[in-house]
Amino acid sequence: MDYDVAIVGAGITGAAIARELSRYELKVLLLEKEAEPAFGVSKSNSGIIHAGTQNPPGSLKGRLCVEGNRLMRSEIASDLGLNFVQCGQLVVIFDKADIPELEKIKKDGETLGVAGLELVDRAWLDRHEPNLGPEVKAALRVPSAGIISPYRFVYALVENAVKNGVQLKTSAPLTAVGKARFGFELTAGGASYSCRFLVNAAGLRADDISALAGAPSFKIIPRKGEEYLLDKRREHIANHIIFPLPSKTSKGILIIKTSDGNPMIGPTAHDIEDKDDLATTDEGLAEVLAGARRMMPSISKSDIIAYFAGLRPTAGKDFIIRHEDSVPGLVNAAGIQSPGLTSAPAIAVMVAGILRDHGLELKPKKDFHRLRPRPAHLFQVPLEETRRLIEKDPAYGDIVCRCELVSAQEVRDAVKRGARTLDGVKFRTRAQAGRCHGGFCTTRIMKIMHEELGLPVTGITKRGPGSELIKDERK
Amino acid sequence: MKDRQLVIVGGGPAGMAAALAARAAGVEDVLLLERDQHLGGILNQCIHPGFGLHHFKEELTGPEYADRFVRQVRSDAGIEVSLRSFAIKLTPDRHMSYLRPGAMEEVRAGAVVLATGCRERTREMIHIPGSRPSGVYPAGLAQKMVNIEGWIPGREAVIVGSGDIGLIMSRRMALEGVKVKAVIEIQKTSRGLVRNVVQCLEDFGIPLLFQHRISLIRGRDRVEAVDVVKVDDELKDIPGSGFSLPCDTVLVSVGLIPENELLEMAGAEIDPKSNTPVAKDINLTSVPGIFACGNACQVYDLADSVTRDSELAGSLAAAYLGGAGK
Numbered sequence A: 001m002d003y004d005v006a007i008v009g010a011g012i013t014g015a016a017i018a019r020e021l022s023r024y025e026l027k028v029l030l031l032e033k034e035a036e037p038a039f040g041v042s043k044s045n046s047g048i049i050h051a052g053t054q055n056p057p058g059s060l061k062g063r064l065c066v067e068g069n070r071l072m073r074s075e076i077a078s079d080l081g082l083n084f085v086q087c088g089q090l091v092v093i094f095d096k097a098d099i100p101e102l103e104k105i106k107k108d109g110e111t112l113g114v115a116g117l118e119l120v121d122r123a124w125l126d127r128h129e130p131n132l133g134p135e136v137k138a139a140l141r142v143p144s145a146g147i148i149s150p151y152r153f154v155y156a157l158v159e160n161a162v163k164n165g166v167q168l169k170t171s172a173p174l175t176a177v178g179k180a181r182f183g184f185e186l187t188a189g190g191a192s193y194s195c196r197f198l199v200n201a202a203g204l205r206a207d208d209i210s211a212l213a214g215a216p217s218f219k220i221i222p223r224k225g226e227e228y229l230l231d232k233r234r235e236h237i238a239n240h241i242i243f244p245l246p247s248k249t250s251k252g253i254l255i256i257k258t259s260d261g262n263p264m265i266g267p268t269a270h271d272i273e274d275k276d277d278l279a280t281t282d283e284g285l286a287e288v289l290a291g292a293r294r295m296m297p298s299i300s301k302s303d304i305i306a307y308f309a310g311l312r313p314t315a316g317k318d319f320i321i322r323h324e325d326s327v328p329g330l331v332n333a334a335g336i337q338s339p340g341l342t343s344a345p346a347i348a349v350m351v352a353g354i355l356r357d358h359g360l361e362l363k364p365k366k367d368f369h370r371l372r373p374r375p376a377h378l379f380q381v382p383l384e385e386t387r388r389l390i391e392k393d394p395a396y397g398d399i400v401c402r403c404e405l406v407s408a409q410e411v412r413d414a415v416k417r418g419a420r421t422l423d424g425v426k427f428r429t430r431a432q433a434g435r436c437h438g439g440f441c442t443t444r445i446m447k448i449m450h451e452e453l454g455l456p457v458t459g460i461t462k463r464g465p466g467s468e469l470i471k472d473e474r475k
Numbered sequence B: 001m002k003d004r005q006l007v008i009v010g011g012g013p014a015g016m017a018a019a020l021a022a023r024a025a026g027v028e029d030v031l032l033l034e035r036d037q038h039l040g041g042i043l044n045q046c047i048h049p050g051f052g053l054h055h056f057k058e059e060l061t062g063p064e065y066a067d068r069f070v071r072q073v074r075s076d077a078g079i080e081v082s083l084r085s086f087a088i089k090l091t092p093d094r095h096m097s098y099l100r101p102g103a104m105e106e107v108r109a110g111a112v113v114l115a116t117g118c119r120e121r122t123r124e125m126i127h128i129p130g131s132r133p134s135g136v137y138p139a140g141l142a143q144k145m146v147n148i149e150g151w152i153p154g155r156e157a158v159i160v161g162s163g164d165i166g167l168i169m170s171r172r173m174a175l176e177g178v179k180v181k182a183v184i185e186i187q188k189t190s191r192g193l194v195r196n197v198v199q200c201l202e203d204f205g206i207p208l209l210f211q212h213r214i215s216l217i218r219g220r221d222r223v224e225a226v227d228v229v230k231v232d233d234e235l236k237d238i239p240g241s242g243f244s245l246p247c248d249t250v251l252v253s254v255g256l257i258p259e260n261e262l263l264e265m266a267g268a269e270i271d272p273k274s275n276t277p278v279a280k281d282i283n284l285t286s287v288p289g290i291f292a293c294g295n296a297c298q299v300y301d302l303a304d305s306v307t308r309d310s311e312l313a314g315s316l317a318a319a320y321l322g323g324a325g326k
């Protein structure tokens, strides 16, 4: 048997499970079909570490969200060097008649164990959120909510898992699952592996993977969310993440602080059929603008500098996290819709427990490396720190991306830490993520990747094979 | 922290003209900061002719035009050129910080001229919906790929915007063997020079579609097609007029925006629409002792006009230093 556990999918769910299992004396394989981790749903979301409110009290996602939030605040952010900002959240109402709704959210939240909830009036809001529009009447304040960079969260988990012995295979789509005497035979990316347990964390494809393994027990429906990023100039437009009262299918259009500065508005929530449809639409833009402007009328269309869409992998109302008794050894972590980013660390602990209950021995490693050093980013440090970095390493003074202040050293470091594509560099460093969208820095980054990876420039891609940047090189 | 008389940020035609004019007006100490490895700014990638007709009374390419100034700047001992030097901070009392490989420098400037040029408006700024595949580039980035790096971005292109840069890049792509399917322009006329419409499109048989817009970009990994729709005089889509153009590349050429983040940091008033300094007269800003010129001050069509006006910025800075010294 090559591996004790094989995990399919290196999004936040698979990454958190891999890191959790790397605490133990186990051989763990992490398979990802894309060129890099975090290229699925986990890259296109709101980046909110939810408090856990707005989930039904008895639900799995409510419990795991509250626990995930607690783990983030108490250990994960500091252990993994993550830039988690606990800015708090407000749920606002436009009609005083909705105060009972806020009180219900408060009560449900308290039942789930969310602390510090309080109703605040317009006078409080005027002091703390001066840009709210006149329609807003009152709000529920949720202090434990916060924000994070979702892809850097995934990269940190994967890097730490790999440091602790997990084998990561990218560009390795799982295409066949055979049953072995005590487990599974896997075919992925042209290679074969055997494993005792198979953990399915394949996001939008989790239904296909479960079926491939012999348990066609659920179906994933993608629910599209469009998000629109605003210029950094609008960074201080809000001090909290701002929600309206939730509807049946979504938490509504939000004003979202992001950990890198640019505020964001969105997301929409519409069920669709095509799991590859990541297009933004004129209608989505109109819906998002209208929703955000109702809460903050000063937000305008010309503030928008970027946009994207993500697909929530839904399978009914709740997460599906279980051992499939019809296929012994198969554990599904599926239907991980929102708040999946928040819940991932708690999902990971739960999955480890399920594996143990089905016979996997969890023996703690003596030399588990709990800490991951925080990579240096000029945009996150004060000037004096910048000076020290440059004096230590001259290439920190060689600026590649002028909108977001990213140096050649950071780009090289990103490649050393695993970036293989331009998007991978962007997600790790922010180079190309600013106002000019790579107008100035794209060619320079391509040249650095060419030097570091020995790839021909015609082989450099935006996000993997098929997305090459250029067609020919003139000789 | 070192004291410097005049610090100029940006080594394009604007910064170079300001430096030379300031020297001619008696400024003894000029520090010229340029982020790139060469002087010349955007001109280095404009290898087409059309420069210098006014200033030199002859037709030059962009690099030739730049080179005339580079030589003068380089042979002037009073101008210190610092390349790969990126200005990151400017205060109202003209303390400037800049980064270069190996050091973070801080200077106190008697006067500052900002000649930082423009960035391009992007697909995102005009909100073209659709997927986000590779193959969608600002036209200036494509120009840099082709002219500086020798990289051909695609095989079949659609150009958005019929300003001069869009027109020139249409021809450039055609000359490299790329099939340019169409230039899409939402307005009724082109902002570009008539000679460019003729020489860059008509001579190459490239269709120019006025009153059209791209309503969707298709393709997961790489652009596969764009949907195009005709618009009426109010820019509203005309129902039933839509069609699809298969292509692997979309070049977006929808205008330039002055780069004035340093000026903003120094507390100067900026017009939020045009991103240009708000001031009584050209080359001035609302902060005394800080000047702006070239594309950072207003978007120019002709490099010759940049040179002319930026010389004035150099003399204004010299006059300020003279007055401040007395």
Ligand SMILES: Cc1cc2nc3c(=O)[nH]c(=O)nc-3n(C[C@H](O)[C@H](O)[C@H](O)COP(=O)(O)OP(=O)(O)OC[C@H]3O[C@@H](n4cnc5c(N)ncnc54)[C@H](O)[C@@H]3O)c2cc1C
Pocket (backbone or CB within 6 Å): A008, A009, A010, A011, A012, A013, A014, A031, A032, A033, A034, A037, A038, A039, A040, A041, A042, A043, A044, A045, A046, A047, A048, A049, A050, A172, A173, A174, A175, A201, A202, A203, A204, A205, A206, A209, A223, A224, A225, A226, A227, A267, A309, A310, A311, A312, A336, A337, A338, A339, A340, A341, A342, A343
């Ligand atoms: C618009 C939007 C906003 C959201 N906002 C928030 C938020 O603010 N807070 C929050 O907590 N949650 C949020 N979510 C939810 C959150 O993003 C998801 O719950 C989470 O990212 C799911 O992670 P995952 O790892 O399960 O899926 P994914 O990230 O999609 O990972 C699955 C991985 O499996 C890989 N894979 C698929 N098939 C195969 C195969 N055959 N072989 C190998 N690999 C395979 C995929 O390539 C992918 O990388 C939001 C979601 C959306 C869409």
Ligand SMILES: Cc1cc2nc3c(=O)[nH]c(=O)nc-3n(C[C@H](O)[C@H](O)[C@H](O)COP(=O)(O)OP(=O)(O)OC[C@H]3O[C@@H](n4cnc5c(N)ncnc54)[C@H](O)[C@@H]3O)c2cc1C
Pocket (backbone or CB within 6 Å): B009, B010, B011, B012, B013, B014, B015, B033, B034, B035, B036, B040, B041, B042, B043, B046, B048, B049, B050, B051, B052, B085, B086, B087, B088, B115, B116, B117, B118, B140, B143, B164, B165, B259, B262, B293, B294, B295, B296, B300, B301, B302, B303, B304, B306
């Ligand atoms: C694609 C294109 C085609 C053109 N074609 C023609 C033509 O055919 N004929 C014609 O007459 N004109 C043409 N022009 C116009 C002309 O080239 C420009 O108006 C002129 O180059 C502007 O000069 P500038 O010095 O203001 O800006 P730029 O040439 O852009 O120079 C600005 C410089 O500042 C540097 N810089 C910016 N920020 C910093 C910082 N923080 N620290 C240090 N350095 C910094 C940049 O690296 C750059 O080198 C064209 C322009 C473009 C963009």
